[in-house]
Amino acid sequence: MDLNEINPYVLKVMPSAMRKFDHDINVDPKIIKLTLGEPNFNVPDHIKQAAIDAINDNKSHYPYYWGYQELRDAASKYYRDKFGYDYSADQIIVTVGATEAVAVTVKALFKPGDAVIIPTPAYPLYNATTTLNELNTLLVDTSDDGFILTPEKVQQAIDDHPDLNVKGLILTDPNNPTGVAYSKDQIAALAPVLKENGIWVISDEIYGELTYGQKHYSISEYLPDQTIIINGLSKSHAMTGYRLGFIFGPSGFVDQIAKVHQFTVTAAASIVQYAAIEALEHGQDDSKPMLQEYEKRRDFVAKEMAEAGFDVVHPGGAFYVFAKIPADLNMDSWAFVKTLAKEYHIGLMPGDPFGDNEYVRISYAASDEALAAAMKAVKQLVADHTEEPTK
Amino acid sequence: MDLNEINPYVLKVMPSAMRKFDHDINVDPKIIKLTLGEPNFNVPDHIKQAAIDAINDNKSHYPYYWGYQELRDAASKYYRDKFGYDYSADQIIVTVGATEAVAVTVKALFKPGDAVIIPTPAYPLYNATTTLNELNTLLVDTSDDGFILTPEKVQQAIDDHPDLNVKGLILTDPNNPTGVAYSKDQIAALAPVLKENGIWVISDEIYGELTYGQKHYSISEYLPDQTIIINGLSKSHAMTGYRLGFIFGPSGFVDQIAKVHQFTVTAAASIVQYAAIEALEHGQDDSKPMLQEYEKRRDFVAKEMAEAGFDVVHPGGAFYVFAKIPADLNMDSWAFVKTLAKEYHIGLMPGDPFGDNEYVRISYAASDEALAAAMKAVKQLVADHTEEPTK
Incomplete structure (x- = not known):
């Protein structure tokens, strides 16, 4: 061959x-x-114990593909309390870590040929994912703005590519690799140009709980109809190897992403989902x-x-x-x-x-x-x- | 939007x-x-205990994306002993169940527009996956042959679509939903037409251990250079909810699939991989x-x-x-x-x-x-x- x-x-x-x-x-x-x-x-002990209990209780059967109802209910409350996310359980999908969340979201939202902005420096997964999905990737260098994406840079990227249909932006806040966390003003400033141009924001907020002396603000507050939030327990609860993430998004669209998720992994592991329920219900301060x-x-x-x-x-x-x-x-x-x-x-x-x-x-x-x-x-x-x- | x-x-x-x-x-x-x-x-108790031990031992960090070396070594031996698979650890990828194995293999091997044969009746996941990957799906009805795909039917599907590039076949043996298990002769008979036409076989053998009074034969024995085997522990060890699968394939090609796997899920869950090591090393008779x-x-x-x-x-x-x-x-x-x-x-x-x-x-x-x-x-x-x- x-x-x-x-x-x-x-x-x-x-x-x-x-x-x-x-x-x-x-x-x-x-x-x-x-x-x-x-x-x-x-992983905090109480979460480990919940995983062990799930194993002992033989929670080893197929979870519903969106994730257990109890876990999505817990995620709805936890992230509302932490960051003001405004999503009910039926707008939340449980994924195999943030990686799968990004992969299935990019697959679902964009057509081959669509253009997606990635502010750089960036986590290399994004560019690989847009490439695998046959998208045009517009890398926008943020180093001269203190690693913050500005609305001017977004507009410039659109203007520079009149031949392309700019449909998405992958934002990481707090950022990997720079550690930069956007202020409320910096997030708010981005909203108008994205709204005006109908650009989806895939907002990777996996480091949202890890900020120092400043609060985390989600762009979903300003663009609820065109934001898909990626989050998960890898960083906040030191659960990287457990592979547990979430997608939050507007009804209708999140249902489309759920289909791709189902046909990509069936569901996140049952015993890990039980660990996650414990993390979200009793691990707010972990x-x-x-x-x-x-x-x-x-x-x-x-x-x-x-x-x-x-x-x-x-x-x-x-x-x-x-x-x-x-x-x-x-x-x-x-x-x-x-x-x-x-x-x-x-x-x-x-x-x-x-x-x-x-x-x-x-x-x-x-x-x-x-x-x-x-x-x-x-x-x-x-x-x-x-x-x-x-x- | x-x-x-x-x-x-x-x-x-x-x-x-x-x-x-x-x-x-x-x-x-x-x-x-x-x-x-x-x-x-x-899940058998000794496997549950291995998962619990992994949790207690804090095996909660990122596994290497191909899967732990020890698990791939164990899979190499286990499936060689069971079914005569001939794959070393560096030809094996650990996946999030058979679903992810199918998804990333189809994504990697085929170009948009390629045609893939699916003998029907078939597990609906396959058709969804080929559709999501923009492939032409050729459904081949096997009901008049006792639900066994024959080489004649493969040739007919090729002849009927001279405009299409028939590049793949997704075979499920033993079959879901019919329960039919191919005999050695039936498997061997398929090989020449597939070889001659350079058709990849994605051989889903997830039920390989569940045969009654007959042995399971893998088509990889006849077509080692153009078979990707899908297998896993969901059925053989009753581990559906744990989500643990494998891909076996020829060097070079399996490396390409591994990239898609990496950018789709990062890796299968660490604690589940430790359970799988136990299943393969000590659960041959489970x-x-x-x-x-x-x-x-x-x-x-x-x-x-x-x-x-x-x-x-x-x-x-x-x-x-x-x-x-x-x-x-x-x-x-x-x-x-x-x-x-x-x-x-x-x-x-x-x-x-x-x-x-x-x-x-x-x-x-x-x-x-x-x-x-x-x-x-x-x-x-x-x-x-x-x-x-x-x-």
Whole structure:
């Protein structure tokens, strides 16, 4: 059989370079990794117990494809209380993590050829998903606006492509990889241009609970009829491996997405859904101790990286610091992370897969010891590799 | 926003009519359901314990997207021992059940416009998946060949569509909904026409362990370079709600499918993967007691349905009886199942969603009591509703 005969859009996307790099550096037994967006906290005990109870109670049969009614009821209340989401249970789909939520939403809402705006730097999954769905991806660089997408940039993207039907925007707030969290004004400012142009917002709010000293605002408040919210328990309850996400959206449209979901995975795992019910009904404060730790670590990493000569944008949320590599090092992001892994046994993420090859991403959802070792190594690398000015 | 502006292929597919019917009849508190392909057995205790141990051991972090190495090693050995599959761990992807396995395989292998043969009656998921992927679906009726696809029928489908590029076949063996299991000769007979025409076989062998008095043969033995096998633990280990499947395929191609898998779900749930390791390493005989029960129930249901006046093809595998409604009843499959549900509180699946409106499907993965009640109700319905010949 001929590989060139398969789906050309599948050939076109590359496996996640970040997950590959994260996997490849495991060959070094001494490696300390600050690579993936992976809380170093464990799932809270009461949630683990709920999963165990579900196993013991033989909750091992097919859940209804939208997800258990009790879970969607709990999600309706939890996210209303947390962020003011205004969705009833029949506007909520339970998914296999935020990844599936993005995949089925993009598949359902857009036709091949439609254009979708992705502000960069961005989580690489989005571009892969739009490519797999034969969409035109418009990457909009936000680095000169402090990594905030402005309405002017949206309008510019539309104006620059009069031949394209711009139908969507994938927004991540708080942002991965930059850690930037939009203010209420910044979110509100985006609404008019999106409304006027009938642009769907896929609003990935998976880091919504992880903000420091500022509130999270959902664009759904301003654009309820054209927002699909992606959220889930991976970050707020340290449940990455459990794979549990949610889609919130307007009636009628969310029903269409539910069909794609059904024919993609049937349903999220039953025992994980029971864990999620417990998380939402009794785990409203589970993220608080994590948040306190994350905030201390953020302050530490941001300070250390600045001291090492990196430009750091202040991260108001998530658990990443996105730092610009000092020009004196004369290294792009791959050279930097490969040198750091090889010579100093520290794994960071290159900025390149996110769309900015001059930056590195540090995930500070890691132990204090790991962060201290990483910061020491970064400083050592800078000391060892900075090119002396020519005399 | 305008619903007609979304993906037209998504608008075109309907939510699973069988799952909707199964869900809708829950309003009747007295309903006894033989609807879904849902074992009435529980997950074996040693597997449940492995899942619990994984939870307690905080195995809650992102698995590598192909699935844990240990699980893929175990799958390589288990299915080699069971069915002679010849795949190493790097040719195996762990998926969110067989559903995701089908979805990502169809997405990866075929281009929009390619044609795929689906022998009918068939599990409705396949047609939905080919439609969502903008493929031409060629339904090939097998009812006049005892529900076995013949090489002649494959050739006919190709000849009948000279304008189409026939690139795939989705084969289910043992079959859902008919319960028919292909013999070695029947499988071998299909290979030449598929090889000659370069047709991929997506071989759904999820019921492979559930055969009665005959062995399961995989077409991959004859067409290793152009078969993708779908399998999983839902039926063999009664783990439907856990959502754990596998893809086996030739190197190079399976790597392409893995990318789609990664960007669709990231990975199958970590705790479920640990349960699966236990199932494959120590649960080789878990299906045996289930099989003994299923075989007795099959014999009972087939006999009773025949007594009630239904034509029943002998089911050699899976846990379904597919039975032709007596002509005297003058009911199509929907009329039959709705009457049976409404008047007699028994839920069966109509044949229509599978592509044959003259049949009903009985899932006998249910208790003896439920089956006895169902058979009694079917006989009563026949007695109550058979139209008297006009005098």
